[in-house]
Amino acid sequence: MKVDVLLGLQWGDEGKGKIVDVLTPQYDIIARFQGGPNAGHTLEFEGIKHVLHTIPSGIFRDGVINLIGNGVVIDPVIFQQELDKLAPYNLDIKSRLVISKKAHLILPTHRLLDAASEAAKGKDKIGSTLKGIGPTYMDKTGRNGLRVGDIYSPNFKEKYTSLVNKHKNILNHFDDFEYNLGELEGPWLAAVEKLKELPAIDSEQYINDAMKNGKKILAEGAQGTMLDIDFGTYPFVTSSNTVTAGTCTGLGVAPTKIGDVIGIFKAYCTRVGSGPFPTELEDEVGEEIRKSGSEFGATTGRPRRCGWIDLPQLKYAIMINGVTKLSMMKADVLDGFDTIKACTHYLIDGERYDYFPYDVSDVEVVPVYEEIEGWNSDLTTLSSYNDAPAALKNYVEYLERNLEVPITVVSVGPDRSQTLNNKVLA
Numbered sequence: 001m002k003v004d005v006l007l008g009l010q011w012g013d014e015g016k017g018k019i020v021d022v023l024t025p026q027y028d029i030i031a032r033f034q035g036g037p038n039a040g041h042t043l044e045f046e047g048i049k050h051v052l053h054t055i056p057s058g059i060f061r062d063g064v065i066n067l068i069g070n071g072v073v074i075d076p077v078i079f080q081q082e083l084d085k086l087a088p089y090n091l092d093i094k095s096r097l098v099i100s101k102k103a104h105l106i107l108p109t110h111r112l113l114d115a116a117s118e119a120a121k122g123k124d125k126i127g128s129t130l131k132g133i134g135p136t137y138m139d140k141t142g143r144n145g146l147r148v149g150d151i152y153s154p155n156f157k158e159k160y161t162s163l164v165n166k167h168k169n170i171l172n173h174f175d176d177f178e179y180n181l182g183e184l185e186g187p188w189l190a191a192v193e194k195l196k197e198l199p200a201i202d203s204e205q206y207i208n209d210a211m212k213n214g215k216k217i218l219a220e221g222a223q224g225t226m227l228d229i230d231f232g233t234y235p236f237v238t239s240s241n242t243v244t245a246g247t248c249t250g251l252g253v254a255p256t257k258i259g260d261v262i263g264i265f266k267a268y269c270t271r272v273g274s275g276p277f278p279t280e281l282e283d284e285v286g287e288e289i290r291k292s293g294s295e296f297g298a299t300t301g302r303p304r305r306c307g308w309i310d311l312p313q314l315k316y317a318i319m320i321n322g323v324t325k326l327s328m329m330k331a332d333v334l335d336g337f338d339t340i341k342a343c344t345h346y347l348i349d350g351e352r353y354d355y356f357p358y359d360v361s362d363v364e365v366v367p368v369y370e371e372i373e374g375w376n377s378d379l380t381t382l383s384s385y386n387d388a389p390a391a392l393k394n395y396v397e398y399l400e401r402n403l404e405v406p407i408t409v410v411s412v413g414p415d416r417s418q419t420l421n422n423k424v425l426a
C-alpha cells in the first residue's frame with residue numbers, strides 16, 4: 001500500500017482537520033509529518049468543536065493509530081494540555097497514539113527565543129505563533145536539538161541544561177528582553193515525564209512495516225504550501241517543508257510510496273500573520289468574508305486576512321505537491337455573494353504573470369479577476385452535491401477547468417456531516 005497525503009494548498013487553515021476526520025474511517029493510520037503546536041486543526045461533530053495542535057486528526061475514531069512523525073516538533077506542555085482536553089471523551093489514547101523517537105522537542109527557551117526574535121524584528125516580524133517553531137527547527141538543522149528518544153537517556157538532564165545554556169547566551173544578546181525561565185521549566189520537565197507514558201517508537205520502521213502489511217495510511221499536513229520553508233512566501237513562512245516531499249522526510253516514506261495527494265483549499269483565500277497576499281481584500285468585502293467564515297485563528301485567535309481565490313497561487317501549489325484530487329472547503333461562506341471573483345493572473349509593472357513569481361513583496365502585484373455568478377442560497381443544509389445550485393456546480397467546474405485536477409469533495413459547513421462528494425467525478 002502507498003501513503004496518501006492530505007495537505008493545505010494556501011496559507012494554512014484550509015480545513016485539514018475536518019477532512020482528515022471525515023476520511024479517517026477509510027484508513028488504519030493517520031500520521032502527522034511536520035509542524036507542531038503552531039497548527040490548529042478543528043473538527044466538529046455531535047455539536048462539539050475540538051481543536052488539535054500536535055495530535056493527528058484521526059484520534060476520535062476507533063481502531064485507528066495516530067502517529068506523530070519524526071518531522072514534527074513537540075512541546076510537551078502543550079501536548080499534555082491537548083491530552084487533558086481529550087480526557088472527558090474517554091478515548092483509549094495509549095492504544096491510539098504513537099510518537100517517533102526522532103521527533104524534536106520544543107524547549108521553554110525555544111519559545112523565549114521565538115518571542116525575542118519576533119520582538120527584535122519590530123514591524124518586519126513574521127507574525128509567528130510564538131510556539132518556538134523556528135528556533136526548534138534551527139536547532140534541528142544546527143544539530144543541537146533534543147529528541148523524544150533523548151528523554152529516556154540517563155544524561156537527559158545534562159543534555160537539556162547544555163542546550164538551555166546555549167539559548168541563554170543567545171537571549172542575552174537581545175536588548176530589553178526579560179524572561180523568567182524558572183516558572184516555565186518545572187511544568188516542562190513534569191510534562192516530559194508524562195510524555196514517557198505514551199509509546200515512543202522507531203516510526204519509520206513502523207510505518208514501512210504497516211505499508212508492507214497492507215495498512216492504509218493518510219499523512220496529515222500542517223500549515224499550507226505557501227508557508228513552506230522553500231516554496232512559500234519566504235521569509236514569511238514556517239520552518240518546515242509543508243509540501244508532499246515533507247511526507248518523505250517527516251515520516252521516512254520513500255517518494256515511490258506516495259499514493260494520492262489530496263490538496264485542500266478554501267473557496268476563497270485567507271492568511272494569518274505577516275507577508276504578501278496578492279488577492280487580499282482590505283475592504284468591506286474582506287470583512288464580510290471574515291465574518292461569514294468566522295476567520296479567526298484556531299491557535300492564536302488572531303483575525304485572518306481574507307481575499308478572493310488565487311488561481312496562479314493554487315496552480316503553483318498543485319504543481320509542487322503533485323495533487324491528484326482537490327477538496328474545496330467553506331463554499332457556504334460565499335452563500336451571500338451575488339458575484340464571486342477569481343484571480344486569473346497578476347500584472348507586475350504592466351507585465352502579465354500566470355504563475356506565482358519570485359518577488360511578490362517588493363513590487364506591486366495587481367491581481368486581475370474574472371467574475372463568476374454566485375449561488376446566493378444556503379448550502380449548509382445540502383446533503384447531496386447533485387442537489388447543489390447550478391451556480392455552485394458552475395464555480396466548481398470553472399475551477400476544475402483552470403486547475404486541471406478534479407474537485408472530489410465540496411465542504412458546506414464545519415460539521416463532519418456537511419461534506420459533499422462530487423458524484424460526477426468521484
Ligand code: GDP
Pocket residue numbers: 008012013014015016017018039040041042043044293297298329330331332333411412413414415
Ligand atoms: P486547518 O488548520 O486546516 O485544520 O483549519 P482550521 O481548523 O484552522 O480552520 C478551519 C475553520 O473552518 C475551522 O473553524 C473549521 O471548523 C471551519 N470549517 C471547516 N470546513 C468548513 C466549511 O466547509 N464551512 C464552514 N463554514 N466552516 C468550515
Ligand code: IMO
Pocket residue numbers: 008011012013014035038039040041126127128129130131132133134221222223224227236237238239272273274298
Ligand atoms: P494550520 O496547520 C495558518 C503562520 C503564522 C506565521 C508563520 C510562521 O492550522 O493550518 P510559526 O509559528 O510557524 O513560526 O509561524 O506561519 N502559521 C500558520 N498559519 N495555519 C497554521 O497552521 C499556521 N502555522 C503557522 O501565522 O505567519
Ligand code: MG
Pocket residue numbers: 012013014039040041042298299
Ligand atoms: Mg488551523
